[in-house]
Amino acid sequence: ARPILAIVGRPNVGKSTIFNRIIGDRLAIVEDKPGVTRDRLYGIGEWLDREFSVIDTGGIEVEGEDQIMKSVRVQAELAIEEADVIIFMVDAKAGVTSADQEVAQLLFRSRKPVVLAVNKVDNIQRQDEIYEFYSLGFGDPIGISGAHGIGIGDMLEAAAAHF
Ligand code: GDP
Ligand code: MG
Numbered sequence: 758a759r760p761i762l763a764i765v766g767r768p769n770v771g772k773s774t775i776f777n778r779i780i781g782d783r784l785a786i787v788e789d790k791p792g793v794t795r796d797r798l799y800g801i802g803e804w805l806d807r808e809f810s811v812i813d814t815g816g817i818e819v820e821g822e823d824q825i826m827k828s829v830r831v832q833a834e835l836a837i838e839e840a841d842v843i844i845f846m847v848d849a850k851a852g853v854t855s856a857d858q859e860v861a862q863l864l865f866r867s868r869k870p871v872v873l874a875v876n877k878v879d880n881i882q883r884q885d886e887i888y889e890f891y892s893l894g895f896g897d898p899i900g901i902s903g904a905h906g907i908g909i910g911d912m913l914e915a916a917a918a919h920f
Contacts, residue, residue, distance in 0.1 A: 760920035762802070763812040763836035765864070766846035767829050767856040771876040774903035775846065776800060776813035779913070785813070804913045809920060812836060826856060833860055837867040842919040844912065845895060849877045849886040853893065861893045870919035873898045874912050879905055 764772045776785070780800030787798055798813040814832035836843060845864055847857050864871050875887045878900035890898040899915060901908035 759808050759810045760841045761810045761812065761839055762842050762844060762916055763814055763840035764844045764846055765814055765833045765836045765860060767854065767860060768825060770846045770848040771903045772846050773813055775876065775909070776811060778903055778906065778909055779811050804917045807917065807920065812839065826859060829856060829860060830863065833863045837863065837869055840869060842870045842872065842916045844874050844916060845871050846874050846876055847890055849875045849883055849900070853889055857893060861895070865894065871895050872912060872915045875900050876903055878902050878907065
């Protein structure tokens with residue numbers, strides 16, 4: 758069986774952008790989980806000739822802060838169940854938010870391996886924006902940019918160490 762990598766994080770950090778970068782031109786499969794969430798996207802990625810499954814957990818559309826936190830929580834829990842390694846994605850432009858801190862607590866308790874990816878580090882000048890994310894407690898944050906295709910290899914290398 759392929760190892761499973763799940764991308765977890767609050768809405769709008771860039772999970773789907775990275776998911777699409779990872780799967781490339783391979784098609785994603787949508788799975789509905791009745792009563793829990795919808796639009797879980799499954800795809801296949803490849804790292805150094807090894808295939809892995811990748812899950813984009815962020816397909817749900819919600820309004821209002823309570824709803825957002827609820828869906829983030831549910832998605833994180835599902836990912837924790839299924840994944841061999843989790844990409845915890847945050848947003849360099851937004852900085853650390855309370856939603857990020859809540860996701861961090863869930864991931865801590867899971868004891869699954871977590872790679873902390875700071876998205877929207879679009880150029881080298883922004884690299885110093887990753888440091889505040891050390892406070893989330895998952896070690897070295899990896900700066901990436903889904904928009905510009907920066908750092909994706911470093912992120913996958915760190916994740917593949919847990920395959
Ligand atoms: P998701 O809700 O976590 O799946 O986030 P999306 O992938 O839908 O992206 C949310 C927004 O962030 C979109 O407007 C993207 O175009 C934008 N975005 C994604 N990646 C980057 C990036 O690396 N840099 C910048 N500046 N914007 C990005
Ligand atoms: Mg999305």
